[in-house]
Amino acid sequence: MENQNLQALVADAEESLRKVSTQSQWEQVKARFLGPNGGLTHFAKGIASIPKEDKPAFGKSLNLAKGKIEALFQNSLSKLQELEDLKSLGNQVDPTLPSVPSYTGGLHPLTKTKRRILSIFRRIGFTVTEASEVETEWFCFDALNTPDDHPARDEQDTLFFPRESKWANVKQKKQEPYLLRTHTSSVQIRTMLREKPPLRVIAPGRCFRRDTVDATHSANFHQIEGLFVDHSVTVRDLKGVLDFFLRELFGEKVDTRLRPSFFPFTEPSFEVDLKIPDLGKLSNKWIEIMGCGMVDPKVLGLVNIDPKEWTGFAFGMGIERVTMLLHGIDDIRHFYQNDQRFLSQFSSQV
Ligand code: DAH
Numbered sequence: 001m002e003n004q005n006l007q008a009l010v011a012d013a014e015e016s017l018r019k020v021s022t023q024s025q026w027e028q029v030k031a032r033f034l035g036p037n038g039g040l041t042h043f044a045k046g047i048a049s050i051p052k053e054d055k056p057a058f059g060k061s062l063n064l065a066k067g068k069i070e071a072l073f074q075n076s077l078s079k080l081q082e083l084e085d086l087k088s089l090g091n092q093v094d095p096t097l098p099s100v101p102s103y104t105g106g107l108h109p110l111t112k113t114k115r116r117i118l119s120i121f122r123r124i125g126f127t128v129t130e131a132s133e134v135e136t137e138w139f140c141f142d143a144l145n146t147p148d149d150h151p152a153r154d155e156q157d158t159l160f161f162p163r164e165s166k167w168a169n170v171k172q173k174k175q176e177p178y179l180l181r182t183h184t185s186s187v188q189i190r191t192m193l194r195e196k197p198p199l200r201v202i203a204p205g206r207c208f209r210r211d212t213v214d215a216t217h218s219a220n221f222h223q224i225e226g227l228f229v230d231h232s233v234t235v236r237d238l239k240g241v242l243d244f245f246l247r248e249l250f251g252e253k254v255d256t257r258l259r260p261s262f263f264p265f266t267e268p269s270f271e272v273d274l275k276i277p278d279l280g281k282l283s284n285k286w287i288e289i290m291g292c293g294m295v296d297p298k299v300l301g302l303v304n305i306d307p308k309e310w311t312g313f314a315f316g317m318g319i320e321r322v323t324m325l326l327h328g329i330d331d332i333r334h335f336y337q338n339d340q341r342f343l344s345q346f347s348s349q350v
Contacts, residue, residue: 003245006065009039013345017076026080030073040066106347110222110335113323114204117224120248122240126226128203131190133206134161135181138173143189144265145298158182159208159219180208184225185265188295188314191227192303197310198230206318215331221318229295229305230314235268238313246274246289250326253277257286266293266314280328287325291319 014034020026033039035098043062050058086092087249105113118128141153151157159195161167161178167176170178187203203225211217228241244252272291274288292315320332329344330333334342 003061006043006061009033009043010068011084011254011334012039013072017072020076020080023077023080023084026073026077028201032176033069034073045063047285055088055196061260064306075234085248095164106343108335109323109327109346110319112346113319113326114222116249117245117317117319117322118204120245121202121226122199124244124274126200126228128205129187129201130186131203132170132180132209134167134170134178135177136170136172137176139186139189139229140179140181140183142173142176143299143302144185145296145302146264148239150264152182155210155212159210177297181205181315182209183207184223185314187225188265190229190300190302192300192305194228197305197312197324199312200228200230202226204284215333215335218320218332218336220336221332226315227295227312228314229310231310233311233313235294235313238294241313242272242290242292242315246272249322250274258292259288261291263291263293265299266300267296269293272315279325282325289321290315292316 005296013029016029016150017026017033031038035041040062043065047055047058047062049309091316122128129152137153146152159180161180163177165178168177172178184203184205185208187205190319191199191201191203205223205225206220207223208220211219211221226241228237235258239256243256245295246256253276254274256275257275259273261269261271265270272290273289274289275284275286276282277284279287292313295314300307300310300312320335323329323335324332330336
Protein backbone atom coordinates (compact mmCIF):
# COMPACT_ATOMS: atom_id res chain seq x y z
CA MET A 1 0.00 0.00 0.00
CA GLU A 2 2.76 2.45 1.07
CA ASN A 3 4.75 1.40 -1.94
CA GLN A 4 1.91 2.30 -4.27
CA ASN A 5 1.49 5.65 -2.56
CA LEU A 6 5.21 6.35 -2.86
CA GLN A 7 5.11 5.55 -6.57
CA ALA A 8 2.15 7.91 -6.92
CA LEU A 9 4.17 10.59 -5.13
CA VAL A 10 7.09 10.18 -7.57
CA ALA A 11 4.67 10.35 -10.52
CA ASP A 12 3.04 13.42 -9.00
CA ALA A 13 6.43 15.14 -8.58
CA GLU A 14 7.31 14.32 -12.18
CA GLU A 15 3.98 15.69 -13.43
CA SER A 16 4.24 18.87 -11.32
CA LEU A 17 7.78 19.58 -12.51
CA ARG A 18 6.68 19.32 -16.13
CA LYS A 19 4.55 22.46 -15.62
CA VAL A 20 7.36 24.44 -14.00
CA SER A 21 8.89 27.21 -16.15
CA THR A 22 10.70 29.48 -13.65
CA GLN A 23 13.05 28.89 -10.76
CA SER A 24 10.61 30.36 -8.23
CA GLN A 25 7.90 27.92 -9.33
CA TRP A 26 10.49 25.18 -8.99
CA GLU A 27 11.19 26.25 -5.36
CA GLN A 28 7.47 26.09 -4.54
CA VAL A 29 7.04 22.63 -6.02
CA LYS A 30 10.18 21.46 -4.25
CA ALA A 31 8.74 22.59 -0.89
CA ARG A 32 5.57 20.61 -1.66
CA PHE A 33 7.50 17.36 -2.05
CA LEU A 34 10.79 17.67 -0.19
CA GLY A 35 10.18 20.50 2.30
CA PRO A 36 9.59 20.02 6.08
CA ASN A 37 5.84 19.84 5.44
CA GLY A 38 6.18 18.16 2.08
CA GLY A 39 4.76 14.86 0.85
CA LEU A 40 7.92 12.83 1.40
CA THR A 41 8.43 14.07 4.96
CA HIS A 42 4.83 13.23 5.62
CA PHE A 43 5.48 9.67 4.46
CA ALA A 44 8.66 9.38 6.50
CA LYS A 45 6.79 10.34 9.63
CA GLY A 46 4.39 7.43 8.99
CA ILE A 47 7.20 4.98 9.84
CA ALA A 48 6.28 5.30 13.49
CA SER A 49 2.95 3.56 12.97
CA ILE A 50 4.36 0.68 10.94
CA PRO A 51 4.93 -2.79 12.44
CA LYS A 52 8.55 -3.33 13.36
CA GLU A 53 9.16 -6.15 10.87
CA ASP A 54 7.94 -3.99 7.96
CA LYS A 55 10.13 -1.04 8.85
CA PRO A 56 13.29 -2.07 6.92
CA ALA A 57 11.32 -2.61 3.69
CA PHE A 58 9.45 0.62 4.20
CA GLY A 59 12.70 2.52 4.83
CA LYS A 60 14.18 1.05 1.66
CA SER A 61 11.20 2.11 -0.49
CA LEU A 62 11.24 5.52 1.11
CA ASN A 63 14.95 6.03 0.29
CA LEU A 64 14.39 4.82 -3.25
CA ALA A 65 11.51 7.24 -3.76
CA LYS A 66 13.51 10.07 -2.18
CA GLY A 67 16.44 9.37 -4.54
CA LYS A 68 14.10 9.40 -7.56
CA ILE A 69 12.36 12.62 -6.50
CA GLU A 70 15.67 14.42 -5.77
CA ALA A 71 17.02 13.38 -9.17
CA LEU A 72 13.84 14.67 -10.83
CA PHE A 73 14.30 18.06 -9.11
CA GLN A 74 18.00 18.26 -9.94
CA ASN A 75 17.30 17.48 -13.57
CA SER A 76 14.55 20.06 -13.78
CA LEU A 77 16.78 22.73 -12.17
CA SER A 78 19.56 22.14 -14.70
CA LYS A 79 17.11 22.53 -17.55
CA LEU A 80 15.72 25.74 -16.08
CA GLN A 81 19.21 27.17 -15.67
CA GLU A 82 20.08 26.28 -19.23
CA LEU A 83 16.97 28.15 -20.42
CA GLU A 84 17.87 31.17 -18.28
CA ASP A 85 21.38 31.19 -19.78
CA LEU A 86 19.99 31.05 -23.32
CA LYS A 87 17.60 33.90 -22.54
CA SER A 88 20.42 36.06 -21.23
CA LEU A 89 22.24 35.56 -24.55
CA GLY A 90 19.36 37.23 -26.42
CA ASN A 91 17.66 35.92 -29.53
CA GLN A 92 19.01 32.75 -31.00
CA VAL A 93 21.28 33.29 -33.97
CA ASP A 94 20.88 31.27 -37.13
CA PRO A 95 24.29 31.45 -38.78
CA THR A 96 22.90 30.06 -42.03
CA LEU A 97 20.70 33.13 -42.66
CA PRO A 98 22.01 35.79 -45.08
CA SER A 99 23.48 38.76 -43.22
CA VAL A 100 21.42 41.91 -42.80
CA PRO A 101 23.07 44.75 -44.77
CA SER A 102 22.59 47.42 -42.10
CA TYR A 103 24.56 45.35 -39.59
CA THR A 104 27.46 44.78 -41.94
CA GLY A 105 27.89 48.35 -43.20
CA GLY A 106 27.51 49.48 -46.77
CA LEU A 107 29.67 50.03 -49.78
CA HIS A 108 31.35 53.41 -50.10
CA PRO A 109 29.56 55.69 -52.59
CA LEU A 110 32.67 55.76 -54.78
CA THR A 111 32.73 51.96 -54.89
CA LYS A 112 29.07 51.93 -55.85
CA THR A 113 29.60 54.39 -58.69
CA LYS A 114 32.62 52.44 -59.89
CA ARG A 115 30.62 49.20 -59.95
CA ARG A 116 27.71 50.82 -61.79
CA ILE A 117 30.03 52.24 -64.43
CA LEU A 118 31.92 48.97 -64.90
CA SER A 119 28.72 46.98 -65.20
CA ILE A 120 27.41 49.25 -67.96
CA PHE A 121 30.60 48.84 -69.99
CA ARG A 122 30.75 45.10 -69.35
CA ARG A 123 27.34 44.81 -70.99
CA ILE A 124 28.75 46.18 -74.23
CA GLY A 125 31.76 43.91 -74.34
CA PHE A 126 34.39 45.78 -72.32
CA THR A 127 36.72 43.83 -70.03
CA VAL A 128 37.89 45.26 -66.72
CA THR A 129 41.64 45.63 -66.33
CA GLU A 130 43.83 47.18 -63.66
CA ALA A 131 47.45 48.21 -63.21
CA SER A 132 49.69 49.42 -60.44
CA GLU A 133 49.25 52.84 -58.78
CA VAL A 134 53.01 53.20 -58.95
CA GLU A 135 53.91 53.96 -62.54
CA THR A 136 56.96 55.10 -64.47
CA GLU A 137 57.40 58.33 -66.35
CA TRP A 138 57.46 56.53 -69.70
CA PHE A 139 54.08 54.81 -69.22
CA CYS A 140 52.42 57.84 -67.62
CA PHE A 141 53.73 60.49 -70.04
CA ASP A 142 56.16 59.53 -72.87
CA ALA A 143 54.10 56.69 -74.29
CA LEU A 144 51.06 58.95 -74.13
CA ASN A 145 52.80 61.43 -76.42
CA THR A 146 53.18 63.99 -73.66
CA PRO A 147 55.98 66.46 -74.51
CA ASP A 148 59.03 66.69 -72.25
CA ASP A 149 58.12 70.20 -71.19
CA HIS A 150 54.45 69.48 -70.49
CA PRO A 151 53.42 71.05 -67.14
CA ALA A 152 51.93 67.74 -65.90
CA ARG A 153 55.47 66.33 -65.71
CA ASP A 154 56.54 69.09 -63.38
CA GLU A 155 57.49 68.10 -59.85
CA GLN A 156 54.96 70.64 -58.67
CA ASP A 157 52.18 68.60 -60.32
CA THR A 158 53.32 65.00 -60.09
CA LEU A 159 54.54 62.97 -57.11
CA PHE A 160 57.86 61.41 -58.20
CA PHE A 161 59.74 58.78 -56.21
CA PRO A 162 63.39 59.47 -55.39
CA ARG A 163 65.71 58.35 -58.24
CA GLU A 164 67.21 55.52 -56.20
CA SER A 165 63.85 53.82 -55.44
CA LYS A 166 63.15 50.45 -57.03
CA TRP A 167 59.80 48.79 -57.68
CA ALA A 168 60.64 45.36 -58.91
CA ASN A 169 56.99 44.58 -59.74
CA VAL A 170 56.54 47.64 -62.00
CA LYS A 171 58.18 47.28 -65.40
CA GLN A 172 60.28 50.21 -66.60
CA LYS A 173 60.86 50.99 -70.25
CA LYS A 174 64.35 52.34 -69.84
CA GLN A 175 65.71 53.63 -66.54
CA GLU A 176 63.04 56.30 -66.16
CA PRO A 177 61.89 57.45 -62.70
CA TYR A 178 58.96 56.02 -60.84
CA LEU A 179 55.98 58.17 -59.88
CA LEU A 180 52.45 57.88 -58.56
CA ARG A 181 50.25 57.79 -61.66
CA THR A 182 48.47 61.06 -62.34
CA HIS A 183 45.78 59.39 -64.46
CA THR A 184 44.61 55.92 -65.44
CA SER A 185 45.53 56.59 -69.09
CA SER A 186 48.80 54.73 -68.44
CA VAL A 187 46.72 51.52 -68.25
CA GLN A 188 45.97 52.00 -71.98
CA ILE A 189 49.67 51.65 -72.67
CA ARG A 190 50.17 48.60 -70.45
CA THR A 191 47.13 46.95 -72.07
CA MET A 192 48.23 47.62 -75.65
CA LEU A 193 51.72 46.28 -74.95
CA ARG A 194 50.25 43.12 -73.45
CA GLU A 195 47.34 42.38 -75.78
CA LYS A 196 46.74 42.66 -79.50
CA PRO A 197 43.69 44.46 -80.95
CA PRO A 198 40.73 44.30 -81.18
CA LEU A 199 40.58 45.71 -77.64
CA ARG A 200 37.79 46.89 -75.40
CA VAL A 201 38.96 47.58 -71.87
CA ILE A 202 37.81 49.63 -68.94
CA ALA A 203 40.31 50.42 -66.18
CA PRO A 204 39.33 51.82 -62.80
CA GLY A 205 41.96 53.01 -60.35
CA ARG A 206 43.41 55.42 -57.87
CA CYS A 207 45.39 58.43 -59.11
CA PHE A 208 47.53 61.04 -57.42
CA ARG A 209 48.38 64.66 -58.12
CA ARG A 210 50.28 67.23 -56.19
CA ASP A 211 47.11 69.23 -55.63
CA THR A 212 46.13 71.25 -52.62
CA VAL A 213 42.88 69.92 -51.28
CA ASP A 214 39.73 72.02 -51.68
CA ALA A 215 36.04 71.36 -52.31
CA THR A 216 36.67 69.97 -55.81
CA HIS A 217 40.30 68.78 -55.69
CA SER A 218 42.04 66.03 -53.79
CA ALA A 219 45.65 64.83 -54.03
CA ASN A 220 44.26 61.33 -54.22
CA PHE A 221 41.25 60.57 -56.40
CA HIS A 222 39.84 57.87 -58.68
CA GLN A 223 39.42 57.58 -62.42
CA ILE A 224 38.01 55.16 -64.94
CA GLU A 225 39.74 54.86 -68.26
CA GLY A 226 38.28 53.30 -71.39
CA LEU A 227 40.02 52.09 -74.53
CA PHE A 228 38.50 50.72 -77.73
CA VAL A 229 40.73 49.66 -80.63
CA ASP A 230 39.47 47.91 -83.75
CA HIS A 231 39.29 48.20 -87.54
CA SER A 232 37.74 51.44 -88.84
CA VAL A 233 36.74 52.91 -85.49
CA THR A 234 35.49 56.49 -85.86
CA VAL A 235 34.26 59.41 -83.74
CA ARG A 236 30.75 58.10 -84.39
CA ASP A 237 31.58 54.92 -82.47
CA LEU A 238 33.04 57.02 -79.68
CA LYS A 239 29.91 59.17 -79.46
CA GLY A 240 27.61 56.14 -79.69
CA VAL A 241 29.34 54.29 -76.85
CA LEU A 242 29.53 57.34 -74.58
CA ASP A 243 25.91 58.35 -75.25
CA PHE A 244 24.76 54.85 -74.38
CA PHE A 245 26.86 54.89 -71.21
CA LEU A 246 25.65 58.32 -70.04
CA ARG A 247 22.01 57.47 -70.69
CA GLU A 248 22.35 54.24 -68.72
CA LEU A 249 23.94 56.12 -65.83
CA PHE A 250 21.98 59.38 -65.74
CA GLY A 251 18.73 58.33 -67.40
CA GLU A 252 17.03 58.80 -70.76
CA LYS A 253 16.63 62.57 -70.37
CA VAL A 254 20.36 63.25 -70.62
CA ASP A 255 21.58 65.37 -73.52
CA THR A 256 25.25 65.18 -74.56
CA ARG A 257 27.71 67.06 -76.72
CA LEU A 258 31.36 66.74 -77.68
CA ARG A 259 33.35 69.95 -77.31
CA PRO A 260 36.77 70.23 -79.02
CA SER A 261 39.63 70.05 -76.54
CA PHE A 262 43.22 68.91 -76.31
CA PHE A 263 44.95 65.90 -74.83
CA PRO A 264 48.44 64.86 -75.98
CA PHE A 265 47.37 61.23 -76.51
CA THR A 266 44.22 61.75 -78.59
CA GLU A 267 43.64 63.48 -81.91
CA PRO A 268 41.02 64.86 -82.23
CA SER A 269 40.26 65.34 -78.53
CA PHE A 270 37.00 66.33 -76.87
CA GLU A 271 35.41 67.14 -73.58
CA VAL A 272 32.04 65.47 -73.09
CA ASP A 273 29.35 67.75 -71.66
CA LEU A 274 25.97 66.64 -70.45
CA LYS A 275 22.73 68.42 -69.70
CA ILE A 276 19.92 67.03 -67.54
CA PRO A 277 16.52 68.68 -66.91
CA ASP A 278 16.29 67.61 -63.25
CA LEU A 279 19.66 67.95 -61.57
CA GLY A 280 18.96 70.47 -58.81
CA LYS A 281 20.98 73.65 -59.17
CA LEU A 282 22.65 72.22 -62.27
CA SER A 283 19.40 71.48 -64.14
CA ASN A 284 19.55 72.30 -67.86
CA LYS A 285 23.15 73.50 -67.71
CA TRP A 286 25.98 72.01 -69.78
CA ILE A 287 28.31 70.23 -67.37
CA GLU A 288 31.73 68.82 -68.25
CA ILE A 289 31.87 65.14 -67.34
CA MET A 290 34.84 63.49 -69.06
CA GLY A 291 37.67 63.74 -71.58
CA CYS A 292 37.95 61.60 -74.70
CA GLY A 293 39.27 61.36 -78.22
CA MET A 294 40.60 59.20 -81.01
CA VAL A 295 43.81 57.47 -79.96
CA ASP A 296 46.67 59.43 -81.54
CA PRO A 297 48.40 57.32 -84.24
CA LYS A 298 51.72 58.21 -82.58
CA VAL A 299 50.56 56.46 -79.40
CA LEU A 300 49.58 53.35 -81.37
CA GLY A 301 53.01 53.40 -83.02
CA LEU A 302 54.77 53.60 -79.64
CA VAL A 303 53.09 50.38 -78.52
CA ASN A 304 53.71 48.60 -81.84
CA ILE A 305 50.15 48.69 -83.16
CA ASP A 306 49.97 49.61 -86.84
CA PRO A 307 47.87 52.82 -87.05
CA LYS A 308 47.13 52.11 -90.72
CA GLU A 309 45.35 48.92 -89.75
CA TRP A 310 43.86 49.88 -86.40
CA THR A 311 42.12 52.94 -85.02
CA GLY A 312 40.60 53.52 -81.63
CA PHE A 313 39.11 55.86 -79.11
CA ALA A 314 39.82 56.45 -75.43
CA PHE A 315 38.08 58.25 -72.63
CA GLY A 316 38.66 59.02 -68.98
CA MET A 317 36.48 60.26 -66.16
CA GLY A 318 36.74 60.98 -62.44
CA ILE A 319 34.70 58.66 -60.23
CA GLU A 320 34.38 61.43 -57.62
CA ARG A 321 33.03 63.85 -60.19
CA VAL A 322 30.45 61.40 -61.51
CA THR A 323 29.35 60.54 -57.97
CA MET A 324 29.05 64.22 -57.04
CA LEU A 325 26.80 64.82 -60.03
CA LEU A 326 24.71 61.71 -59.47
CA HIS A 327 23.99 62.61 -55.83
CA GLY A 328 24.27 66.41 -55.73
CA ILE A 329 27.38 66.34 -53.50
CA ASP A 330 29.20 69.67 -53.51
CA ASP A 331 32.38 68.90 -51.56
CA ILE A 332 34.83 66.14 -52.57
CA ARG A 333 36.19 65.95 -49.00
CA HIS A 334 33.03 64.17 -47.82
CA PHE A 335 34.28 61.04 -49.60
CA TYR A 336 37.39 60.73 -47.47
CA GLN A 337 36.26 61.69 -43.98
CA ASN A 338 34.34 58.52 -43.10
CA ASP A 339 31.56 60.49 -41.47
CA GLN A 340 28.69 58.08 -40.79
CA ARG A 341 26.14 60.86 -41.30
CA PHE A 342 27.35 61.08 -44.91
CA LEU A 343 28.10 57.41 -45.59
CA SER A 344 24.87 56.02 -44.14
CA GLN A 345 22.87 57.96 -46.74
CA PHE A 346 24.20 55.53 -49.34
CA SER A 347 23.84 52.30 -47.39
CA SER A 348 20.62 51.17 -49.04
CA GLN A 349 21.35 52.33 -52.55
CA VAL A 350 22.60 49.88 -55.10
N1 DAH B 1 43.76 61.39 -68.63
C1 DAH B 1 42.88 62.54 -68.72
C2 DAH B 1 42.90 63.31 -67.41
O1 DAH B 1 43.34 62.78 -66.42
C3 DAH B 1 41.48 62.12 -69.04
C4 DAH B 1 41.36 61.59 -70.44
C5 DAH B 1 41.12 62.43 -71.49
C6 DAH B 1 41.53 60.24 -70.69
C7 DAH B 1 41.02 61.99 -72.78
C8 DAH B 1 41.42 59.77 -71.99
C9 DAH B 1 41.16 60.66 -73.03
O2 DAH B 1 41.55 58.50 -72.29
O3 DAH B 1 41.06 60.20 -74.27
O4 DAH B 1 42.45 64.40 -67.39
